[in-house]
Amino acid sequence: MALPALEGTLREPLGPPHPLWVAREAFAHRPHNYLRGCKWAPDGSCVLTCSDDNVLRLFDLPTAAEPRELVPSLVVPEGDTRHHQRRTPVPHMDSNQPDTCLVAASSRDTPVHVWDAFDGRLRGSFCAYSHLEQPVPVLSLLFSGDGSRLWGGCDGAVRVFPTERPGRNSGWERRLCGRGGGGQRGRIGCLAASESLLACGSWGRSVGLYPLGGGGDDGGGPVALWEKLPAAPTHLRFGPEGQRLFAGGRKDRHILCWDLRRPDPPLMALERLVATNQRVTFDLDLSGRFLVSGDSDGFLTVWDTWGPLEPPSPGQPPLLPPRLRFRALRDCINGTSLHPALPLVASASGQRLVAPPWDSDEDPEDEGPPPGGDNRLQLWWWGPPGDTPGDIGSGDGDCHLPGDISTEDTDCHLLGDTGTGDGDCHLLGDTSTKNMDCHLPGDTGNGDGDCHLPGDTGTENMDCHLPGDTGTGDGDCHLLGDTRTKNMDCHLPGDTRTKNMDCHLPGDTRTENMDCHLPGDTGTGDGDCHLPGDTGSGDTN
Known part of the structure; x- marks a missing residue:
């Protein structure tokens, strides 16, 4: 590439x-x-989905051997999502540290839930209430970079939840609109954060930028506010350098991008139909x-x-x-x-999908549903x-999987391979370190050039074993049930002969070397090649 x-x-x-x-x-x-x-976990170990059946599902990163149809590894029922549902994984999630594997989700008329991504246990709830003791709906969620805080977008405000202290009325509220009507108004439906800024997208068709500072994340009013956008933003994303902000909205035809060093006008627009x-x-x-x-x-x-x-x-x-x-x-x-x-x-x-209001004068078979x-x-x-899926090799032709520490080009490693030699083709469990080994799935051979199948105990080089072959000699080509140990034997399926270079078919009782019998051949002479119906008895017939 x-x-x-x-x-x-x-x-x-x-x-x-x-x-x-x-x-x-x-x-x-x-x-x-x-x-x-859908959203990949920060460590790439799984992908999270939410759907209209009010269920969160986790699908593990599949391997090359996985069937095409994926099955969720974890299913977590959530509350009513007809109004909204937001979910976000912890940014520093690491599947090798189970305590970091958390997913936050919110839905209508329920607290914010933090679920264990390993076993689906509820690890904590965050509840916010108004001055009338009514639950405050959280319309968007975002973890801070270190996972110590969970921001929740509300009506004209952002709720800050300290993740180490779940419970009722946990955290505090950061108002985005003033009592006199100034600031950013409307429900905050999407959030994004850089190292120093929090971006809030409102259903009132505005995006505001707020400084992150102080113990309470209450660093004052917006440092930038874009109002009267073409559409209400539903997704925000900072560039990795923190200098660009992307926003996409509903019923809109563009994703807008701003350069925060020169925030007006937008840097560019990316055409997209929603x-x-x-x-x-x-x-x-x-x-x-x-x-x-x-x-x-x-x-x-x-x-x-x-x-x-x-x-x-x-x-x-x-x-x-x-x-x-x-x-x-x-x-x-x-x-x-x-x-x-x-x-x-x-x-x-x-x-x-809503059934189309077909006109009684129209034929629905001509139109059909969208x-x-x-x-x-x-x-x-x-x-x-x-x-191969999971390849991290940098050379042309490399086939490397995550965890492969080989740096040479042309290495061929399949999923689960731990080999480190040039040209090695190793499968899970293979401990051979020799170059140019060729191992098929399940192969446990450790010789150079060996091609071994499960159960093969041969250690000689250049053995050629087919599936089910148990031969141990150099150059042998043995099929299941063959007990010969001589070199260069050639046995086809069902062949029970024991002489060198014999090529025997089922029913053949000859014992001389170099016999050549085709299927159905009943000849008995050395070197005979007989077909059905042949009555010759001499050699070389």
Whole structure:
């Protein structure tokens, strides 16, 4: 590929990705169910989904041996999500440290719940109440970078929950609008944070930037406020350098980007169709160069945010043309998430479908319902051609999996391989360190050039063993049940002969060397080659 294989960086896409794994059955148990988004865990070990059936599901990162249809490893029922549901994993989540594997979720008329991502236990609840003792709905959630705080977007305010102290009325409120009507008004439906700024997107079609400082995150009013945007923002994302902010809205045709060093006007616009009020999320790779998003028509689009811009129209920001756009599904793709270390993209699809109000004068068979109903979690592989899912090799032709410490080119490692030698092809459990070993799945051989199957105990070089072969001699080609130990024997399935170089078929009783018998041959002479019906008895017949 044209770009170096930086960790967490989407390699420059030269064509559409390849669909690998899909989860559809998990969401098919309830009629009219659909996904509402997906998000990879920060360590890439699993992907989280939420859906209209009020259930959070975790799907582990699949291996090459996994079946195509994914099955959730964890299912957590949540509260009523018809109004909203927000979920976010802890930023420093590490599957090797179970205490860090947490997921926060909120839904209508329920507290904010923090769930254990390993066993689904409820690890804590955060409750906020108004001065009338009514629960305060939390419309958006975001963990701080160190996981010590959980921000919740409310009506005209952000609630700050200290994660070490769950419970009733935990935390405090940071008002975004003043008593006199100033500031940012409306319900805060999306949040994003950099090291020093908190971005708040309001359903009142505004985005505000607030400093993060002080023990209470109450660093004063907004340092920037964009009001009267074309649409209400539903998703915000800072670039990794913290100098650019991206915002996408509902019923909108663009994702807007601001350069915070010169906040007005917007730096660029990325054309994307969102035809409904549904939240459609996007994602940036860790370099901040490539942005990936779905849309209401089922297209996946990739933009190179470092690329050239088209001249702006009067009163409009410059337009960034897409690097790649292709039809992925026949339904709304409402969520995309890039794996933090692999060229692997997760997409969530589906939408609420309403029966069309057919006119009585029209024939519904001619019109048909609009495309839709393709509710799935889809994992796409966007690596170089020939690479294996999970490849982290940097050389052309490398096939490396996570954890592989080999740096030489042309190594061929399959999923679970721990070999470190050049040219080695090792499977899980293989301890051989010799170069050029060729091991098939389940092979436990340790000799150079050996090709061993389970149960093979041969240690000589250059053995050629087929599945079920138990031979131990050099160059032997033995089938199941063959007990010969001589070199260069050639036995076909069912052959029970024991002489060197014999080629025997079932029923052959000859004992001389170099016999050549074809299927059905009943000849008995040395070197005879007899077919059915042949009555010759001499040699070389």
